[in-house]
Amino acid sequence: MKMLKLMLCAAAAAAVTGCAALPEAASPVPEQGGTKFPQIAEAFGRQDYTAIEPLLSGELREQLTPENFGRLVDGLKQNGKLVKVEYLAQLRHPAAGSELWKLTFSRENADGEPVVTDKLLRIMYGTLDGRPQIIGLMAQ
Numbered sequence: 001m002k003m004l005k006l007m008l009c010a011a012a013a014a015a016v017t018g019c020a021a022l023p024e025a026a027s028p029v030p031e032q033g034g035t036k037f038p039q040i041a042e043a044f045g046r047q048d049y050t051a052i053e054p055l056l057s058g059e060l061r062e063q064l065t066p067e068n069f070g071r072l073v074d075g076l077k078q079n080g081k082l083v084k085v086e087y088l089a090q091l092r093h094p095a096a097g098s099e100l101w102k103l104t105f106s107r108e109n110a111d112g113e114p115v116v117t118d119k120l121l122r123i124m125y126g127t128l129d130g131r132p133q134i135i136g137l138m139a140q
Helices: 004-011 041-046 050-054 058-063 066-079
Strands: 017-022 081-091 097-108 114-128 131-139
Touching: 004 114, 017 041, 050 131, 058 131, 066 097
Parallel strands: none
Antiparallel strands: 017 081, 081 097, 097 114, 114 131
């Protein structure tokens, strides 16, 4: 269950302050803007595990292996192409922080009509060993 939750949760990551539509040929490259992990969306767009691996806590790194990351990205492709990444909010907590992102995917149905799907991504982080690290991912 924990692995399934992780795979559903990490669904994509993000990093754009505000909202940005992406050109057809571009991969979702987020803008910098006050978020702690702006490189995550770009890593998912490029399917580049090596870009996010150093950001993961040791425990999360054991669960989100390169193989699991690949399966996660493949699962996201069922929603269509990632076309928009929107930073929503930061949630504060004394022990750990969270960033909330809205991920928008687009595809065509069998009749050629557009189908848009939004996912909510929560990136949980804390300071471990003196640096911010991702300690959890959750997507709905």
